[in-house]
Amino acid sequence: MTAAQPLPTLEITALEKRFGETQVLRSIDLKVQNGELVFVIGPSGSGKSTMLRCCNRLEEPTSGAIHVSGKPMLGIPRKELDRMRLQVGMVFQGFFLYPHLTALKNVTLAQRKALKRPRAEAEARALEMLDKVGLKHKADAMPSELSGGQQQRVAIARALALDPKVMLFDEPTSALDPELVGSVLKVMRDLREGGMTMIVVSHEMQFAREAADRVVFMDGGVIVEEGPPEEIFGNPKSDRLKAFLSRVSGEAA
Amino acid sequence: MDFLDAFLNPEIIARYLPALIRAVWVTLWISVLVVISGLALGALLAGLRAYQKRWLSWPIVLFADLMRALPPLVLMLVLFFGLPSVGIILADWFVLYLILTLVLAAFVEEIFWATMTSLPRGQWEAGAATGLSFLQVLLHVIFPQALRMNIPPLVNRSLTISKMTAYGSVIGVKEIVSVAGSAQAFSGSATPLTMAALAYLIIFYPAMLLSRYIENRFHYEH
Ligand SMILES: Nc1ncnc2c1ncn2[C@@H]1O[C@H](COP(=O)(O)OP(=O)(O)OP(=O)(O)O)[C@@H](O)[C@H]1O
Ligand SMILES: [Mg+2]
Numbered sequence: 001m002t003a004a005q006p007l008p009t010l011e012i013t014a015l016e017k018r019f020g021e022t023q024v025l026r027s028i029d030l031k032v033q034n035g036e037l038v039f040v041i042g043p044s045g046s047g048k049s050t051m052l053r054c055c056n057r058l059e060e061p062t063s064g065a066i067h068v069s070g071k072p073m074l075g076i077p078r079k080e081l082d083r084m085r086l087q088v089g090m091v092f093q094g095f096f097l098y099p100h101l102t103a104l105k106n107v108t109l110a111q112r113k114a115l116k117r118p119r120a121e122a123e124a125r126a127l128e129m130l131d132k133v134g135l136k137h138k139a140d141a142m143p144s145e146l147s148g149g150q151q152q153r154v155a156i157a158r159a160l161a162l163d164p165k166v167m168l169f170d171e172p173t174s175a176l177d178p179e180l181v182g183s184v185l186k187v188m189r190d191l192r193e194g195g196m197t198m199i200v201v202s203h204e205m206q207f208a209r210e211a212a213d214r215v216v217f218m219d220g221g222v223i224v225e226e227g228p229p230e231e232i233f234g235n236p237k238s239d240r241l242k243a244f245l246s247r248v249s250g251e252a253a
Numbered sequence: 254m255d256f257l258d259a260f261l262n263p264e265i266i267a268r269y270l271p272a273l274i275r276a277v278w279v280t281l282w283i284s285v286l287v288v289i290s291g292l293a294l295g296a297l298l299a300g301l302r303a304y305q306k307r308w309l310s311w312p313i314v315l316f317a318d319l320m321r322a323l324p325p326l327v328l329m330l331v332l333f334f335g336l337p338s339v340g341i342i343l344a345d346w347f348v349l350y351l352i353l354t355l356v357l358a359a360f361v362e363e364i365f366w367a368t369m370t371s372l373p374r375g376q377w378e379a380g381a382a383t384g385l386s387f388l389q390v391l392l393h394v395i396f397p398q399a400l401r402m403n404i405p406p407l408v409n410r411s412l413t414i415s416k417m418t419a420y421g422s423v424i425g426v427k428e429i430v431s432v433a434g435s436a437q438a439f440s441g442s443a444t445p446l447t448m449a450a451l452a453y454l455i456i457f458y459p460a461m462l463l464s465r466y467i468e469n470r471f472h473y474e475h
Contacts, residue, residue: 089382100397101397109383113393
C-alpha cells in the first residue's frame with residue numbers, strides 16, 4: 001500500500017462463503033473508502049445479503065479477510081468482535097426493533113450496555129439520532145405503534161447512535177409499503193450528505209443513480225462488474241448485467 | 254342448621270383458628286419461595302440451554318423431562334423417606350420446597366425455551382450487530398420478550414405449583430391441609446376442612462386477580 005492511498009473504511013479481501021457444499025461467495029474483493037456510498041445490486045440468491053452479513057460476522061466467512069479501518073474482523077476473540085461490531089452499523093429488511101422497548105430505549109440499549117455510556121448521555125444521543133431521522137416526537141412510542149417506515153428509521157437511529165464507521169443496509173425499504181419508502185430513502189440521503197460511509201443492498205435503482213458513488217453488480221457469488229452509476233446503468237459491459245438491468249427495468253415499467 | 258354445625262361450627266373455628274393461621278403462613282412462604290426460585294432456576298436453565306453446548310443442553314433437557322414426567326409426590330416421598338437410609342436427613346419443609354421448585358423450574362425452562370426459539374432470528378442478530386454480548390442479548394432482548402409473552406402460562410404454573418404445597422401434609426409439613434386434617438381427626442368435625450378451603454380461597458383468589466391484572470398490563474402487540 002502506498003502512502004497516497006488512504007486506508008479503506010471497510011475492506012473485504014478474498015472473501016469466500018460456503019454453506020455446506022453450496023459456494024455462495026467466491027473471492028469477493030471490495031474496498032469502501034471513507035464517506036463513500038457503495039450500492040450493491042444483483043439477482044436474488046447472488047449473495048448480497050451474505051456478503052453484508054459476513055462484514056459484521058452474523059455469517060461466519062469460510063475464508064478471506066474483513067478489515068474495518070485497518071482492524072481485522074476475523075480471527076479475534078468474541079469480546080473484541082463485540083467491540084468491532086459497534087463500528088459496523090446494520091439495518092435489516094425486517095427492522096427488528098425490540099418490541100418490548102420504546103423507540104428511545106431501542107436506541108439507548110446498546111449505547112448503555114455495549115458502549116457503557118451513562119444514561120443521560122445515551123438518552124441525549126438517542127434523542128439527537130431520533131431527531132435526525134425525524135422521529136423525536138415518537139421517542140416514547142412502542143414499535144407496534146409505529147408504521148413500517150417509522151420503525152425502520154428508528155432502527156437506523158439505533159445503529160447510528162453507536163457512532164459506527166460504516167453502515168450496512170440490507171434491502172432497507174423492501175418490506176415497506178410504497179408510500180413509506182421515500183421517508184427512509186430521505187434519511188439515507190441525509191446520512192450520505194453527512195459523510196457516512198455506506199454499503200446499500202437495494203432494488204431502488206433511482207436512489208442508486210442519484211446517491212451512489214459506485215455500483216457493484218453481483219451474480220452467482222462474484223462481483224461481475226462495478227463502476228460509477230452512470231457507467232453501470234448507462235453502459236453495462238457484461239451480458240449478465242445487461243440481462244439483469246433489462247429484467248428489473250421490465251418489472252418497474 | 255345441621256349443615257352449618259357440621260361445616261362451620263363457631264366453637265371449632267375459634268379453637269383451631271390460631272393453628273390454621275400459622276398453617277396459612279407456612280403455605281404462603283413456601284409458595285412464595287418456590288415461585289421465586291422456580292422462575293429464577295427455570296430462566297437460568299433456559300439461558301444456559303441457549304448457549305447450545307451439548308454437555309449443557311443434554312442434562313437440562315433430561316432434567317426438564319424427568320421433572321415433568323414424574324408425579325411430584327413420588328419425588329417427595331423418595332427424598333423424604335429414601336435419603337435418611339443413606340444418612341442424609343432433610344427437613345420436611347425443605348423437601349417440599351426443593352421438589353416443587355425443581356418441578357416448577359422444569360416447566361418454566363420449557364416455556365422459556367419454546368418462546369426463545371420462536372422469536373425471529375433477527376432479534377438475536379439485531380442485538381449482536383449492535384455489539385451486545387450473547388449474555389446481554391439474552392438478558393435485555395430475549396428474556397424480557399419471553400417473559401411478557403408467557404405471563405399467562407407462567408402465572409398458571411405458579412398457582413398450580415403453589416397449591417401442591419398441600420402434598421406437604423404427607424411428609425408432615427405443618428401447612429394448611431395437614432393442620433386442618435389433624436384438627437378434623439381430633440374434633441371429628443368437618444369445620445377445619447371448610448376453614449382450609451376458605452384459607453386457600455383467601456390466598457389464591459387475590460393471586461388470580463393479580464395475575465389477570467398483570468396479564469392485561471403486559472399485553473403488547475407483537
Ligand atoms: N443459512 C443458510 N444456509 C444455507 N444456504 C444459505 C443460507 N443463507 C443463504 N443461503 C444461500 O446462499 C445464497 C445467497 O443468499 P443471499 O441471501 O446472500 O442472496 P441475496 O443476494 O441477498 O438474495 P435476495 O435478493 O433474495 O435477498 C442463496 O442461494 C441462499 O439460498
Ligand atoms: Mg438478501
